[in-house]
Amino acid sequence: MSQNYYKPCKEFDECNELIQKYFLTKQYEKCFEGHLKLAKNGYPLAECQVGYFYYDGLGVERDLEKSFYWTERAAKHGDRDAQNNLAELFYAEGVVVEKDTEKVKEWYKKAAINGHAEALEKCRTLGIEVDL
Structure with missing residues (x-):
């Protein structure tokens, strides 16, 4: 079980930056939008985050069907x-x-x-x- 679950890459850095800059300061809408952009390009960590945002209704209207879609997509991507x-x-x-x-x-x-x-x-x- 590795601490480095995701290999360092531009997308990983962007996800971390979005969390630091927007999530931790409760700017959920901006955080969601940034993750959605990465998720649409197939980055699994961002897909998982988008599923989470939809599940909890953070920065976007709660939508369990969209949450399932993104969560399943991320799960299938590992x-x-x-x-x-x-x-x-x-x-x-x-x-x-x-x-x-x-x-x-x-x-x-x-x-x-x-x-x-x-x-x-x-x-x-x-x-x-x-x-x-």
């Missing part, structure tokens, strides 16, 4: 937080999608394999074998 969120917030709770125990297990397992500590703990609790 973002471990999105994978965990897909399991925990959507499939386990039946938000936007039907409750689906198999999907919950699938996404927790993927997140755990990618080093998500909470997902690994969930896998242990649910009896899901994870080869790290």
